[in-house]
Amino acid sequence: MHVEQHDLVHEFPEHSAAIQILKLSDARFAKLFGQYDGITNEVETLERADLPVNDVQSLVLKDELYRALVAHKG
Numbered sequence: 001m002h003v004e005q006h007d008l009v010h011e012f013p014e015h016s017a018a019i020q021i022l023k024l025s026d027a028r029f030a031k032l033f034g035q036y037d038g039i040t041n042e043v044e045t046l047e048r049a050d051l052p053v054n055d056v057q058s059l060v061l062k063d064e065l066y067r068a069l070v071a072h073k074g
Helices: 013-025 027-048 056-073
Strands: none
Touching: 013 027, 013 056, 027 056
16 A cells, blocks of 8 residues: 655655754744654554544644744745
């Protein structure tokens, strides 16, 4: 089974530079990024096993991270 990459750089490739900058300079962004990365790994593991996935929490985190990226680009 093909599993799509859901990490933040694959989701928002146009913001890859800002992602790297914010991970190093913004503690809140880094914390949210870590949480999102952990959940994404779990989701991808479930998808590989062809098990049902509830990824609402990752969507909430992704929305917060995206808002931070847009604000950084500002």
